[in-house]
Amino acid sequence: MNSKLIFEIAKSLLLARWKQSMVAAVGVTFSIAMFITLLGFMTGLNDMLDGLILNRTPHVRLFNEVKPNPEQPTALVKGLGYVFIQSIKPTGNGQNVDNVSAILQALRKDNRVLGVSPKVTAQVFYNVGNIDITGVINGVDVEAEQKLFHFSDYVTKGNPTDLKNVPNSIILGKAAAEKMMASIGDVIQVTTSRGDRQPLKVVGLFQSGLQDLDKVQSFASLATTQKLLGKPASYITDINIKSVDILSAPAMANEYRKLFATDAEDIQTANSQFETGSSVRSVISYAVGITLLIVAGFGIYNILNMMIYEKMDSIAILKATGFSGSDVKNIFITIALTIGFFGGLFGLIFGLLLSNIVDNIPFNTAGLPTIKTFPVNYSLKFYVIGMVFSLITTYLAGMFPARKASKIDPVIIIRGK
Amino acid sequence: MSEIILEAKAINKSFHDPVTIPILKDITFSVNKGEFVSVIGKSGCGKSTLLYILSTMDTDYEGELYIDRQLMNHLKEGELARIRNEKIGFVFQFHYLLNEFNVLRNVMLPGIKLGKYAAKEVEHRAMEKLKILGIDDQALKLPNQLSGGQKQRVAIARALINDPHIIMGDEPTGNLDKKNSETVFDIFQQLTKEFNQTLLIVTHDNEFASRTQRIIEMQDGRILKQ
Ligand SMILES: Nc1ncnc2c1ncn2[C@@H]1O[C@H](COP(=O)(O)OP(=O)(O)OP(=O)(O)O)[C@@H](O)[C@H]1O
Ligand SMILES: [Mg+2]
Numbered sequence: 001m002n003s004k005l006i007f008e009i010a011k012s013l014l015l016a017r018w019k020q021s022m023v024a025a026v027g028v029t030f031s032i033a034m035f036i037t038l039l040g041f042m043t044g045l046n047d048m049l050d051g052l053i054l055n056r057t058p059h060v061r062l063f064n065e066v067k068p069n070p071e072q073p074t075a076l077v078k079g080l081g082y083v084f085i086q087s088i089k090p091t092g093n094g095q096n097v098d099n100v101s102a103i104l105q106a107l108r109k110d111n112r113v114l115g116v117s118p119k120v121t122a123q124v125f126y127n128v129g130n131i132d133i134t135g136v137i138n139g140v141d142v143e144a145e146q147k148l149f150h151f152s153d154y155v156t157k158g159n160p161t162d163l164k165n166v167p168n169s170i171i172l173g174k175a176a177a178e179k180m181m182a183s184i185g186d187v188i189q190v191t192t193s194r195g196d197r198q199p200l201k202v203v204g205l206f207q208s209g210l211q212d213l214d215k216v217q218s219f220a221s222l223a224t225t226q227k228l229l230g231k232p233a234s235y236i237t238d239i240n241i242k243s244v245d246i247l248s249a250p251a252m253a254n255e256y257r258k259l260f261a262t263d264a265e266d267i268q269t270a271n272s273q274f275e276t277g278s279s280v281r282s283v284i285s286y287a288v289g290i291t292l293l294i295v296a297g298f299g300i301y302n303i304l305n306m307m308i309y310e311k312m313d314s315i316a317i318l319k320a321t322g323f324s325g326s327d328v329k330n331i332f333i334t335i336a337l338t339i340g341f342f343g344g345l346f347g348l349i350f351g352l353l354l355s356n357i358v359d360n361i362p363f364n365t366a367g368l369p370t371i372k373t374f375p376v377n378y379s380l381k382f383y384v385i386g387m388v389f390s391l392i393t394t395y396l397a398g399m400f401p402a403r404k405a406s407k408i409d410p411v412i413i414i415r416g417k
Numbered sequence: 418m419s420e421i422i423l424e425a426k427a428i429n430k431s432f433h434d435p436v437t438i439p440i441l442k443d444i445t446f447s448v449n450k451g452e453f454v455s456v457i458g459k460s461g462c463g464k465s466t467l468l469y470i471l472s473t474m475d476t477d478y479e480g481e482l483y484i485d486r487q488l489m490n491h492l493k494e495g496e497l498a499r500i501r502n503e504k505i506g507f508v509f510q511f512h513y514l515l516n517e518f519n520v521l522r523n524v525m526l527p528g529i530k531l532g533k534y535a536a537k538e539v540e541h542r543a544m545e546k547l548k549i550l551g552i553d554d555q556a557l558k559l560p561n562q563l564s565g566g567q568k569q570r571v572a573i574a575r576a577l578i579n580d581p582h583i584i585m586g587d588e589p590t591g592n593l594d595k596k597n598s599e600t601v602f603d604i605f606q607q608l609t610k611e612f613n614q615t616l617l618i619v620t621h622d623n624e625f626a627s628r629t630q631r632i633i634e635m636q637d638g639r640i641l642k643q
Pocket of ligand 1: 432433434440458459460461462463464465466467
């Protein structure tokens with residue numbers, strides 16, 4: 001009953017001053033629309049840049065670092081006095097991850113794992129005439145790579161599945177291909193680090209968006225690469241894991257390091273700088289949005305102060321006829337929140353429209369083959385936050401005038417007449 | 418022994434701006450149910466000040482105030498608001514109608530605030546009050562479409578909406594011409610006679626006062642005669 005009455009009085013006061021109320025609401029609309037657009041755009045940008053690196057980066061990478069044995073011979077023979085060591089040679093198979101099939105089997109059973117993609121890296125030289133260009137061939141499981149790391153997004157020419165179907169085929173980095181003047185269908189020569197020469201057929205071009213990477217990297221199937229290196233099918237240098245929840249990657253890396261006795265690196269450790277960039281962009285968006293809202297808040301503060309000043313008499317008689325201070329306060333807070341609510345609602349709508357416009361602005365860069373327009377993120381989260389922010393700021397902006405109104409002494413007003 | 422509606426015991430009040438000046442000194446009196454009391458005295462003798470205290474709007478005083486035998490001192494702001502809403506009706510020199518609402522709604526507001534009756538019932542009662550005051554035909558007009566006398570009658574109707582124990586007026590006819598003052602006085606008279614309504618009216622108009630049942634005369638913050 002009471003709240004209905006308070007709402008009715010608030011509404012009538014609002015309508016009596018609807019032009020000013022509208023201006024105040026437009027302030028909120030503007031700031032919320034900007035907030036939504038900015039945050040959507042910034043997040044879109046973040047997602048894109050993250051995608052550039054993070055999407056293609058395994059959440060956990062298992063590999064074998066070539067490093068000294070922690071159990072050095074001298075340590076093994078402690079307490080025997082002087083020890084002479086002669087002709088110790090490195091053994092083992094270098095970068096190979098041991099026991100690959102067992103590890104893969106275990107990983108595929110782990111329900112924190114979205115998928116695994118084994119990989120063989122081979123250092124090679126691309127032969128261009130009599131000049132050799134250093135390069136790296138990544139031997140990959142094309143299907144797994146496609147599913148987990150959006151491989152086909154970056155193959156700008158040719159079909160990635162050809163890697164598997166065409167024997168001795170390669171997808172070259174675009175910049176490397178340009179250097180070699182190679183295009184699809186051509187056969188190039190590569191030399192492995194052991195000196196073997198091998199012709200490979202170009203079935204596609206690859207563009208990662210990172211020029212330096214494209215000069216060096218190229219892709220071949222697992223089998224082709226293993227053959228190139230003269231290694232058996234069990235030879236795997238990396239196991240790339242995509243987890244269900246990226247945040248659990250460090251814990252998983254720790255666990256696998258012990259469990260499989262390999263090296264394990266998680267994405268957070270490998271790419272900590274990207275997190276920082278993302279959060280800085282978010283902070284900027286929030287700061288701009290909140291600044292705009294504070295400005296809008298002052299608009300609301302002004303209109304309420306004006307209303308209260310104009311409606312002193314009404315406030316006095318309401319109090320004289322039985323409305324308490326808190327009733328009066330609620331009336332003005334209701335006014336503020338109404339302005340905030342409708343201003344915010346229209347702000348969300350305009351923000352959506354504006355985001356859509358930004359989303360349709362063409363944005364073509366050679367480095368980002370999959371991006372055609374400005375990236376925009378339409379996460380519902382921003383809209384909820386936008387609405388909550390507009391209500392909070394208008395509440396705060398309304399609070400001080402409303403408190404003032406609630407403290408108006410009717411005696412002073414009535415005596416003044 | 419008739420029922421006491423309002424009782425003031427040794428009320429003192431001073432203003433402290435900039436030096437302490439006592440305004441009301443040892444005011445003690447009571448009003449019985451159904452009485453039509455007028456308060457007179459020279460300008461500045463403290464009539465309005467007293468009325469604001471009696472109406473519970475001013476709480477800064479010494480002494481005791483009982484309304485409907487309930488002690489008002491130390492009640493909280495919200496509780497006092499409730500008592501004003503339920504038990505006291507006000508008529509001031511200025512009408513204080515809300516321009517955003519029509520006449521009927523203005524009369525209804527304190528009734529809806531009280532929440533004793535459903536909105537429909539409050540509306541019905543408001544129409545009855547307007548009828549008593551002879552302005553039921555103006556019910557749907559906005560206040561600024563009415564004459565001064567009509568506005569004051571709407572204000573009286575608003576004061577009546579919750580059937581208050583007492584109606585207090587601070588020069589309710591002060592802004593009205595002779596004819597309209599006459600009408601308002603007749604309405605007050607009718608209210609006491611027909612509805613046994615208690616009235617406490619501050620006035621400058623000695624003729625008005627002389628026709629009430631009882632006159633309280635004030636001088637320099639004291640009650641001279643009652
Ligand atoms: N806020 C205040 N601060 C200081 N003195 C005040 C204040 N309000 C009123 N007074 C003084 O209190 C005295 C009584 O004022 P009050 O309004 O009660 O007089 P009144 O009897 O109603 O006069 P009138 O018939 O002219 O309305 C006056 O002398 C006035 O100057
Ligand atoms: Mg006075």
